[in-house]
Structures are given as C-alpha cells and as structure tokens.
Amino acid sequence: MSNRVRISSLFAFMAILLVTVGVVQSPSLALAILNLCLISAIMALGINIQWGYAGLLNVGIMGFAALGGVAAVLVSKEPVAETIALGAPGLLAALLVAAVTIALIVWVYKSMKGRLRSVLVTLIVVAGFFTARHFFDPAVEAIESTDSAATGYLGGLGLPIIFSWLVGGLFAGGAAWLIGKVSLGLRSDYLAIATLGISEIIIAVLKNEDWLTRGVKNVTGLPRPYPVPYEVEIQQSPAFQSWATYFGMDVVELSSIVVKLAYSGLFAVVLLIILLLCESALRSPWGRMMRAIRDNETAAEAMGKDVKGRHLQVFILGSAVVGIAGAMLTTLDGQFTPGTYNPLRFTFLIWAMVIIGGSGNNWGAVLGGFLVWFFWVEAEPVGLWFIDLVTSGMDETNPLRLHLLSSAAYMRLMAMGIIMLLVLRFAPKGLIPESRR
Amino acid sequence: MEILNALALLSNYLVIPALAYGSQLALGALGVTLIYGILRFSNFAHGEMMAFGTMAVILVTWFLQAQGISLGFLPTELLALPIGILAAVLLALGTDRIVYRFHRGKKSQPVIFLIASLAVMFFYSGLTRFIIGTADQSMGDGARFIFTAREFKEWSGLDEGIALRTTQGITVAVTLICVAALFWFLNRTRAGKSMRAYSDNEDLALLSGVNPERVVLIAWILAAALATIAGTMYGLDKTFKPFIYLQLLLPIFAAAIVGGLGSPIGAVAGGFVIAFSEITVTFAYKRVLTYIMPGDNVPDGLVQLLSTEYKFAVSFVILVVVLLVRPTGIFKGQSV
Known part of the structure; x- marks a missing residue:
C-alpha cells in the first residue's frame, strides 16, 4: 500500500513541476517537455522489460530508436x-x-x-x-x-504515419532477434557490447545509405498523424480565432498549444496501452516465470523453463517497444535526421531513467522517464543561471567566466552521472522499488 | 618494379596506418582487459578515461608551450604525458574509492558494476567537455615526419613514396615499450604475479595472502596510465575530440574480446587484428591494381570493399564471428 502512496505522490510532484514550467516559462514549453517525457517513458518501459524483468543489458537503445525513425520515413513518405x-x-x-x-x-x-x-x-x-x-x-x-x-x-509507401509506430516496433524487434540469437546465452557483458555495436552500425547505415533514408541530407516534412492539425490551417479558421479571443490568447500561441496537446493525447494513449500490457504481463504466470529466471537462472532451468528462449522473447519485446517510441519521436519532430542520434542522449540517458525510476517496476520506469527528461531539459537554464550567479562577482569579459558560461550545458552530464551513482548506492532499487508479489 | 611500387603504396596507406591504429587499440584494450581480469566487469567508462587523460596532457602541453619549453624534434605532449597519467590515475583511484569499493564490499553482481561504470562514464564525459569543450584540438608539434614521401622516392627511386609521420613512429615505439614493461611487470615482479594469481583464482589468491585492495589499486593505476597513453597517441596521430573517444569504445571492446577478455597478450593481438581488418576492408585498392594488373585491365570505381564509414561494422562482424565460433577469444580469456 505504501508503494501506491509513493507512486501517487511522486507523480503528483512531477505534475507540479510541469505546471510550474507552464506558469513560469510558457505553457507551450511545458507541453513540449511533456511530449518528450511521454516518449522517454515508453523507451524506459522497453528497457525495463529487458532489464527489470529479465536482467538483460541493452546498450544499443539508440539503434532501435533510429530503426523506429526509419519506419516513420518508409511508411509515410510518398513513393x-x-x-x-x-x-x-x-x-x-x-x-x-x-x-x-x-x-x-x-x-x-x-x-x-x-x-x-x-x-x-x-x-x-x-x-x-x-x-x-x-x-x-x-x-x-x-x-x-x-x-x-x-x-x-x-521514398516510402505513402501510408498514414501512425502505422509506422507498429512498423518501427517490427523493425526494432527484428534487429533484436538477430542480436539476441548471437549473443544471448553468453556472458551478460557480451550482450551489452554486441548491442553497443549494432546501434553504431545502424546509425552508420542510416547516415550513408542515401537511397534508403537520404542519409545526412535528412528527410523533412513528414506528414502528421490523423487528429493532429497543422498550425497554419487552424489559425485561419474563424471558429479558432474566436476561441483565441475568448481565451484572450495570441492565435499563434494557442495553435501551437493545440497541436502539442493533440500529440500529448496520442502519446498518452500509447503509453497507457503499453503500460497496461506490461502490468498485466508482470502479474501473469509469464511474469512470475520471468522473475524466477532473473533471480536464479539455474534453478529456473532445472524446473524446465526455457531460459534462452524466454530471454530472446523478452529482448525482442523490449526492443520493439523502444522502436515504437523511436517512430513516435520522429513523428513528433516531423523530420528524420540520422546525424542527431547520439549515444549519450539516446542510450545512456534512457538507462539513467530506468535506474533512477526503479528497475522492475513499470511505474518506476515511467516516472524515471518523466523526471530524468524534465531534469535533462531544465538543467540547462538552471545551470546557466547558477554559473551566472557564482561568477557574478567577476568582470563581464573575464575569460574564466565566459568559458564557464559556454560550457554550463555539460554540467548536466556530470550531474546525471552523480545522481545515478547516488541512486545505485543509497537506493539501488530506484525511486519506486519493485513491489513484492 | 611495378610490384615494388604496389607494395610501397600498400605500406604507405595500409600497413603503417594500421600499425599505428592497432597500437592505439592494443593499449586501450589492455586497460579494459586488466580491469576485466581483476574487477570482473566491462568498464564502459574506459573511453572517457582516455579522453580525460588526453585532455590533461593537452592542458599541460599548453602550459609548457606558454613557458617556451619544447622537446624540439619530438612533440611536447611526450613531456606532458607523465603529468597527464598522474591526473588520470588520481581520477581513477578517486572513482574506485567512492564508487566501486562500495559495490565490492557489498559483493554486487558484475552487471551492477557495469551500470555503475555507465554512470561514471556520464560523469567523466561531462567533466572533460566542461573543461575543454567539444571542439577539435589539434595536437603535436615538433617535426611532422621522420621521413617524407619525397625523401623516400629519391632514396629508393620508386614512383610511390612511403612517408612515416613522427606521431606514427612514436605510437609504435611507445606501445612496444609499454607492452614490454607491462609483461615484465606481470611475469617477473611479485606484485604482477599476485595480480595474475588473483585474476586466475580469487579465493586461492586470497588464501595465499594476496591483498585484494592492493591488487585492485595496481589494476586501476595500470588501466588509467594505459588509457592516457592510448588516448594521447590517438590524439597525436589523428586529432583530439571528446566524442571520438566514446566511439573508440567499440573497437577497443572488440579487440579485448577477440583476444580473449582478461588476457593481456590477447588484447595486444586483438588490437592489431581489428585495426588491420578495419583498414584492409575499407581501403580503396584501385591504385594498387593499376600497378599489378597487366595492360589496361584496370577496373573502374575505387575497388573498395566497404566505405570508410562502415569501419565499426568490421569490428562488429569480427566480434560476432568470434562470439559464435570461439567465445573465449583467440587466447583463452580469463587470465591476466
């Protein structure tokens, strides 16, 4: 029961944080953060399926997310x-x-x-x-x-982009099947290194095979999924303009809020579906078997469980969830840019989400996704403000002050590392620990 | 004559670069394999440790250059190297004291160590970028070449020249010295022998009175020193950019696994295997073929097996083949 209180209070805290940003900075920014929080939460859920349920270490999240991105291009662009x-x-x-x-x-x-x-x-x-x-x-x-x-x-198939979310899951799952076949059943380090390798290769392929993805020339102007409107179109509708005057807001700002809200709604539906499936899977006999395998492989194998087969299954499922999130991310961006995939942002940050949120607990992974992404975005202005404050005694043109201000953005990497280490040491089960069943 | 020209071309563009790159990978893989042998986890922070050590070397070099100190013919970085190593060793020991020692005491699973090393990687990468930024820093002063392509042409009378850059010569020489010193240490000294014993069989070594904390301390010192040397050599040979060192992690791990995780001799061999295959597969053979092929039977195109961007794929494919065929690596792993 206490876990439930903990979950609700932590999520309420998260909501307060987002609302604060909406009030202090701008509602549009808060919604932009929320959208990426939702996508991050889905990625973290995917990794939680692998790590939390089965103890599999996937360090190639970037590659699986990028495969989802390709799916968005291949499904939605006109041939x-x-x-x-x-x-x-x-x-x-x-x-x-x-x-x-x-x-x-x-x-x-x-x-x-x-x-x-x-x-x-x-x-x-x-x-x-x-x-x-x-x-x-x-x-x-x-x-x-x-x-x-x-x-x-x-080009692509010219289908509605929302199908690409499924196709992205299929692509990522297929890649996971290949990797899993080779490296599951060996030492756990090997799976980590193999996934690290495959993700670098996937990115290299996407950057260089121009016939498939236009490479670093990027694919822009991806269509939006069905209920999400285009800002320009709704700005022209008279009904919308009267709304804007009714709320007393700028038409441009309101339109961007409406678009982001539409995305949030879609993403929230996907997150809830996946979360529901994960929760029921964890409660089912299958989830019990997965935990048994994770906690003692030898004993589970002696009981006749197919350890390698279950590992492969769970590895494919988790990667597919990451692929879905990757396709959603590209859909939200409206463009596919292979050059922006960076392991720190796409692989190791997701790991921070799972570890900090609580591995083995779906709610923990979701909370980690929200909290870490929020921190990641907001650490930049806060870090800048902090350094500005610390160095305010210095001269405007002091080289040290200028250097510190220009590299303030990297402080968040250090802070993320320290937070992860603190969690590993003092709360190894994360903010929301796995509940005993 | 034609054959000689082809050979000269191959040595200039394939053998010499691969030797230098292989040496850098070997030094990096030695660090990974030592940590694996003693602490039994794959240290994902190793690439960032290389970046940090190299950054320290660069900063000291800048200081020395500002004082007007240089090594003349050799790059000033060599003079700064010991201080860079010291900085990296201090960082590694501090990390071990604060992070890994706790998990050792708790007897955490190896995979927890691995995740802790991911967090450490985050911290190191932030630290390096915070201090020096993400931009390219060109390294190396002193003479650029030991001998240039023109000098070689005049000396040999061939059409194709071979150039040996100072940095390539230094890389190979430094690697030879380091590897020889390391093997002497591991095989001849008491501390080295206790390390090998600890890596082979922890319980037995503990029973024979090996002090585990001391072994771990030496392992970190060696790993940090090797990482700094490897990073500096790579930076001298190519360029320093923090992001490159993150990407070097994959070929380094591949080298360590191909050779057999935990086996130092395997790490050296693995480094050269990976480097030579990467460069052989991504090399454009067109000009070599123009010398060898009789008449005008020269194929059009570059005659390149894979474009250079796919060099990661090469290390990965070798890695996969080794995992499938011989998971313990060329030299049976699991012994320092």
Whole structure:
C-alpha cells in the first residue's frame, strides 16, 4: 500500500513541476517537455522489460530508436516513381542474391564439418558479396543521382504515419532477434557490447545509405498523424480565432498549444496501452516465470523453463517497444535526421531513467522517464543561471567566466552521472522499488 | 618494379596506418582487459578515461608551450604525458574509492558494476567537455615526419613514396615499450604475479595472502596510465575530440574480446587484428591494381570493399564471428 502512496505522490510532484514550467516559462514549453517525457517513458518501459524483468543489458537503445525513425520515413513518405523505376530491379536482384547467399551459408554450416566447411563458407561469403554488389552499386548510383537535392531516394509507401509506430516496433524487434540469437546465452557483458555495436552500425547505415533514408541530407516534412492539425490551417479558421479571443490568447500561441496537446493525447494513449500490457504481463504466470529466471537462472532451468528462449522473447519485446517510441519521436519532430542520434542522449540517458525510476517496476520506469527528461531539459537554464550567479562577482569579459558560461550545458552530464551513482548506492532499487508479489 | 611500387603504396596507406591504429587499440584494450581480469566487469567508462587523460596532457602541453619549453624534434605532449597519467590515475583511484569499493564490499553482481561504470562514464564525459569543450584540438608539434614521401622516392627511386609521420613512429615505439614493461611487470615482479594469481583464482589468491585492495589499486593505476597513453597517441596521430573517444569504445571492446577478455597478450593481438581488418576492408585498392594488373585491365570505381564509414561494422562482424565460433577469444580469456 505504501508503494501506491509513493507512486501517487511522486507523480503528483512531477505534475507540479510541469505546471510550474507552464506558469513560469510558457505553457507551450511545458507541453513540449511533456511530449518528450511521454516518449522517454515508453523507451524506459522497453528497457525495463529487458532489464527489470529479465536482467538483460541493452546498450544499443539508440539503434532501435533510429530503426523506429526509419519506419516513420518508409511508411509515410510518398513513393518516388522515377527512382523506383530506375533502381528497384537492381535492388531486388541484390536482395535475392543476399538471401540465397545466407540460405547457402546456413545450409553448408548445418550439413558439413571441419575445414571444408570453413573454406566453403568463406568462398560463399566472398562470391555472394561481389555478386550482390554487382547489382547493388549501379542501382544505388542511379537512385541517388536522380534529383538528389529533392529526392534521390526511394521514398516510402505513402501510408498514414501512425502505422509506422507498429512498423518501427517490427523493425526494432527484428534487429533484436538477430542480436539476441548471437549473443544471448553468453556472458551478460557480451550482450551489452554486441548491442553497443549494432546501434553504431545502424546509425552508420542510416547516415550513408542515401537511397534508403537520404542519409545526412535528412528527410523533412513528414506528414502528421490523423487528429493532429497543422498550425497554419487552424489559425485561419474563424471558429479558432474566436476561441483565441475568448481565451484572450495570441492565435499563434494557442495553435501551437493545440497541436502539442493533440500529440500529448496520442502519446498518452500509447503509453497507457503499453503500460497496461506490461502490468498485466508482470502479474501473469509469464511474469512470475520471468522473475524466477532473473533471480536464479539455474534453478529456473532445472524446473524446465526455457531460459534462452524466454530471454530472446523478452529482448525482442523490449526492443520493439523502444522502436515504437523511436517512430513516435520522429513523428513528433516531423523530420528524420540520422546525424542527431547520439549515444549519450539516446542510450545512456534512457538507462539513467530506468535506474533512477526503479528497475522492475513499470511505474518506476515511467516516472524515471518523466523526471530524468524534465531534469535533462531544465538543467540547462538552471545551470546557466547558477554559473551566472557564482561568477557574478567577476568582470563581464573575464575569460574564466565566459568559458564557464559556454560550457554550463555539460554540467548536466556530470550531474546525471552523480545522481545515478547516488541512486545505485543509497537506493539501488530506484525511486519506486519493485513491489513484492 | 611495378610490384615494388604496389607494395610501397600498400605500406604507405595500409600497413603503417594500421600499425599505428592497432597500437592505439592494443593499449586501450589492455586497460579494459586488466580491469576485466581483476574487477570482473566491462568498464564502459574506459573511453572517457582516455579522453580525460588526453585532455590533461593537452592542458599541460599548453602550459609548457606558454613557458617556451619544447622537446624540439619530438612533440611536447611526450613531456606532458607523465603529468597527464598522474591526473588520470588520481581520477581513477578517486572513482574506485567512492564508487566501486562500495559495490565490492557489498559483493554486487558484475552487471551492477557495469551500470555503475555507465554512470561514471556520464560523469567523466561531462567533466572533460566542461573543461575543454567539444571542439577539435589539434595536437603535436615538433617535426611532422621522420621521413617524407619525397625523401623516400629519391632514396629508393620508386614512383610511390612511403612517408612515416613522427606521431606514427612514436605510437609504435611507445606501445612496444609499454607492452614490454607491462609483461615484465606481470611475469617477473611479485606484485604482477599476485595480480595474475588473483585474476586466475580469487579465493586461492586470497588464501595465499594476496591483498585484494592492493591488487585492485595496481589494476586501476595500470588501466588509467594505459588509457592516457592510448588516448594521447590517438590524439597525436589523428586529432583530439571528446566524442571520438566514446566511439573508440567499440573497437577497443572488440579487440579485448577477440583476444580473449582478461588476457593481456590477447588484447595486444586483438588490437592489431581489428585495426588491420578495419583498414584492409575499407581501403580503396584501385591504385594498387593499376600497378599489378597487366595492360589496361584496370577496373573502374575505387575497388573498395566497404566505405570508410562502415569501419565499426568490421569490428562488429569480427566480434560476432568470434562470439559464435570461439567465445573465449583467440587466447583463452580469463587470465591476466
């Protein structure tokens, strides 16, 4: 019961913080923070599924979130007919070659043994690689040189962007399946390092494969999901203008608030659905089994539980949730910019959310997502204010003061590290500990 | 003659850079593997430790340069290196005292140590960026080349030159010295032997009177010193930018795992394996082929297997293959 009181009071505190920002700074800013809090909470839930339920260490959150972002592009952008006509046959041929190569490798690997197998596998890899490149390179060349300033890529399916949230989950889950197959069942460090690697590779691919994502040229102008209006359109409607005068607000400001509120509503629905599913999963026999595996793998295995299979399952589920959140983030931004994915912001910050909020408890992960994101955004102005105060005795042009002011933003990295260490030491279960069942 | 030209070209653009890069990775991987062997966790803060040590070296170098002190032919950074190492060692020992010692006392699981190292990484990265910012800092003064491409051409009469930059020469030399000193320490001294014993079998070592806190202390000193040297060598060879050191974490871990986590000789071998494969796979062979291929049978395009941006993919693929085929690495891991 005390846990319930704790949860409600902490969330009430969070609400007060957000309202304070709305009053002191601006309501539009508070809503912008709230939207990213909601997305962060979903990511933290995904990691909590892996770490809190099963003790799996995923340090590649950035990659899975970026896969969600790609899904947003591939689902929602209009297809570019020209480039598809030019490049699709070559790409399909390359894909076919790759599939045949992989099938051959698997077949050789399973049916042979010894040195012959290694030699054959190497030969197949080399031959497959060059044959695929033979089809792939000219196709990519053709696609990327077609009107490269505006398109130069294949485009997407032209479907409503909201479908991309599911597709993003599928993409991330697929990548997780690959990684999990290789590195689950080895020492826990290896999974961490493998996920770190895959996330760097995913980002490298998204930055360089211009035919797929336009690379660092970015894809802008993604459509908005259904109920979210465009500011310009609602500003022109007379009904909306009369509302604005009724509330006594600027039309532009009110329109931005309405748009953000619409996003908040959508995100909150997704968060609630995932949270509900997580909670019922944790309460079910499946959740009990997961905890049993986490707490004592050997005993669980002796009881006939398929430890590796459960780990793979939970790893895919958690990554898929991260992928969904990644697609939502790109939807909110309205553009896909591979250059902005940075491990500190996308991987390690999410870890801070899970650890600080409370691993193993879904409410804790959600609270961590809210609190840490809020802190992350607000630490910058507060840090600046703090340094300004400390150095106010110095001369305006004092180089030390100028240096400190310019690097105040990095203080939040240090502060985040210290908070994480304090939590690990004094409240290792986080703000909302896992409840005993 | 043509073959010689092709070989010269390969040495200039492939072998020498790979030797230098491999040395840097080997030094970094040695630090990771030592910590793994003694404290039994993968230290994710190692890359940021490299960045911090390098930053200290840069700051001391600036101070020395302002005083008009230089090493002449060699970069001033070498003179600043001991002080940088000292700073990094102090930071590492302070971190251990405040963070890791508590978790050791509680006998926390290795994975908790790993998460603590993530938090430490956050702190270090903030510290480095707070002090020196995120911008590029070019390092290295003194002579740029041991011998230039032109000098080599005149000396050998070939069309292709080989240049050896001072920083590359220093990197390889310093690595040789460090690795030799480390192995001498681990194999010949009492403290080194107690470290190996502790890494092999903790309980047995404790029974034989090895002081665990002392072993951990030495491990951190060695790891911080190696990290600073590796970071400084990387910065001298390329450039210093805090973000690069975060990205170096992956090839360093790959090197340590490929060699066998916990095995120093494996870390060195792994470093070179990763460096050579990265550069071999991302090298454009076009000009080499123009020398070797008879007549005008030169393929068009760069003849590059993968574009340079995918060098992470190379370390990763090697990592995955090793995990699948031989999870303990080339040299059986788990022994310092």
